[in-house]
Amino acid sequence: MQRISNYINGALQSPIKSLYLDNYNPATGAVYSLIPDSDEADVDLAYTHASEAYKTWRLTSLEERFMVLNRIAELIDKNNDELALAESIDQGKPLWLAKNEMTRSAQNFRFFATAAMQFASESHNMEGQAINYTLRQPIGVVGCISPWNLPLYLFTWKIAPALAAGNCVVAKPSEITPMTAFLLSRICMEAGLPAGVLNIVHGLGPKVGSALVSHPKIKAISFTGGTSTGKHIASVAAPMFKKLSLELGGKNPNIIFADCDFEKALKTTVQTSFLNQGEICLCGSRIFIERPIYEKFKAALLLEVSKLQVGNPLLKESRIGAIVSKMHFEKVLSYIELAKQEGGSILTGGTSLKIEDHENGWFIAPTIIENLAYDCRCNTEEIFGPVVSIMPFDSADEVLEMANSTDYGLACTIWTQDISKAHNMAANIQSGIVWINCWLLRDLRTPFGGVKQSGVGREGGWEAMRFFTEPKNVCIKL
Numbered sequence: 001m002q003r004i005s006n007y008i009n010g011a012l013q014s015p016i017k018s019l020y021l022d023n024y025n026p027a028t029g030a031v032y033s034l035i036p037d038s039d040e041a042d043v044d045l046a047y048t049h050a051s052e053a054y055k056t057w058r059l060t061s062l063e064e065r066f067m068v069l070n071r072i073a074e075l076i077d078k079n080n081d082e083l084a085l086a087e088s089i090d091q092g093k094p095l096w097l098a099k100n101e102m103t104r105s106a107q108n109f110r111f112f113a114t115a116a117m118q119f120a121s122e123s124h125n126m127e128g129q130a131i132n133y134t135l136r137q138p139i140g141v142v143g144c145i146s147p148w149n150l151p152l153y154l155f156t157w158k159i160a161p162a163l164a165a166g167n168c169v170v171a172k173p174s175e176i177t178p179m180t181a182f183l184l185s186r187i188c189m190e191a192g193l194p195a196g197v198l199n200i201v202h203g204l205g206p207k208v209g210s211a212l213v214s215h216p217k218i219k220a221i222s223f224t225g226g227t228s229t230g231k232h233i234a235s236v237a238a239p240m241f242k243k244l245s246l247e248l249g250g251k252n253p254n255i256i257f258a259d260c261d262f263e264k265a266l267k268t269t270v271q272t273s274f275l276n277q278g279e280i281c282l283c284g285s286r287i288f289i290e291r292p293i294y295e296k297f298k299a300a301l302l303l304e305v306s307k308l309q310v311g312n313p314l315l316k317e318s319r320i321g322a323i324v325s326k327m328h329f330e331k332v333l334s335y336i337e338l339a340k341q342e343g344g345s346i347l348t349g350g351t352s353l354k355i356e357d358h359e360n361g362w363f364i365a366p367t368i369i370e371n372l373a374y375d376c377r378c379n380t381e382e383i384f385g386p387v388v389s390i391m392p393f394d395s396a397d398e399v400l401e402m403a404n405s406t407d408y409g410l411a412c413t414i415w416t417q418d419i420s421k422a423h424n425m426a427a428n429i430q431s432g433i434v435w436i437n438c439w440l441l442r443d444l445r446t447p448f449g450g451v452k453q454s455g456v457g458r459e460g461g462w463e464a465m466r467f468f469t470e471p472k473n474v475c476i477k478l
């Protein structure tokens with residue numbers, strides 16, 4: 001069985017204690033590879049090499065960094081098929097979707113390589129007295145921790161700006177989906193990334209992730225994952241005065257006004273609800289539909305969803321793949337049971353599925369629930385699976401109150417042809433990201449992140465470059 005390795009000091013290495021964890025294929029439920037069960041000692045070793053490499057990496061020219069990050073991007077593109085296959089097997093997502101995500105992972109490197117070339121700092125002139133300028137310097141060795149839903153995409157979304165800004169990195173991908181991060185280590189070696197600049201330590205969150213967060217010399221943590229893990233990380237890192245970026249959970253509203261472009265809203269709602277089995281932090285799990293079109297939209301949505309094929313992620317006709325892990329599969333099913341107890345009616349789905357030749361895989365039918373109160377647990381807690389709830393509303397004020405009623409505030413989608421209504425909703429919705437008449441349309445220059453319990457700080461564009469640098473003001477008396 002394949003054993004993957006840590007990537008430390010530019011080489012593939014076994015964990016110090018030679019312990020390994022099982023890695024499952026969610027479409028079959030079977031163990032198909034072994035991953036390092038690393039611990040504090042491996043993190044410390046990675047830190048030692050990263051801090052050594054930092055002495056030269058921080059001084060490399062922008063152009064040199066630009067070139068090597070671009071080479072990584074080219075190699076991700078060149079190996080798109082191999083990476084996408086690995087991602088699909090490891091995560092359960094359809095292969096066609098994994099291919100798109102690999103392309104987007106290459107774009108992360110390309111985008112931040114270019115961003116570093118353009119990044120500039122301010123100068124403040126005190127007329128006749130002094131001139132100030134801001135030096136933006138790399139932080140040193142930073143820690144990046146990423147989740148299992150878009151494994152390589154979110155891993156590279158952190159690593160690329162950190163490296164582009166001149167930091168060295170110790171990174172931990174989710175133990176549930178380690179494979180593409182492992183393949184990335186090989187790509188970094190082939191691209192000629194200097195040894196120690198990027199180190200990837202595989203293993204469990206409470207061991208490897210914790211060791212990164214509590215490491216006295218790792219000065220910043222960029223984390224994407226669940227809100228409760230984020231809270232714990234903040235409680236450890238804040239008293240150590242670490243810089244923290246937290247991208248956490250969501251319970252996003254998808255608000256459909258009667259004056260929307262019906263067909264576009266319908267088609268996109270199928271995506272916002274079920275793309276990647278609903279395991280995207282930006283998916284819209286609470287669908288609010290204005291009453292005059294409620295019944296018509298509901299019937300059309302049910303028809304569209306009945307056409308979605310759930311199945312073997314490697315088949316091109318599969319629109320929905322497997323749920324990432326047995327634990328998560330059980331969690332999603334438990335929320336469907338809770339929905340029934342909370343008075344919800346299951347309009348479609350609501351059960352696990354047995355797929356031919358994949359009987360032990362973790363598949364759940366796309367599920368639409370009606371009649372749930374907007375403030376019940378199923379409508380306020382993150383389920384993070386192919387489960388949505390639909391609710392009617394009568395006015396913009398009412399839907400704003402319902403949409404804003406959760407502890408989360410990551411993203412929302414609004415469908416209307418009325419431009420004033422769209423602006424008013426955008427201004428009053430409690431959310432870090434607002435999509436109007438679209439969803440998941442991403443410009444990497446825009447600030448990305450959430451409010452309330454969806455996170456602290458922003459990623460993307462200059463926000464990421466600012467996070468991964470320390471500003472230093474230099475004041476020169478004239």
Ligand code: NDP
Nearest residue numbers: 146147148174175204205209210225226229247248249281
């Ligand atoms: P988790 O919070 O369980 O894990 C995220 C990462 O943190 C994993 O690498 C995990 O390792 C690690 N981790 C777990 N415990 C600790 C710890 N004590 N200290 C340090 N690291 C730890 O999230 P999931 O992987 O379950 O991901 C799903 C969540 O991510 C959802 O809530 C989703 O909304 C959120 N998310 C947010 C996004 C955003 O941009 N706001 C984007 C994508 C997802 P291990 O896997 O080994 O446990």
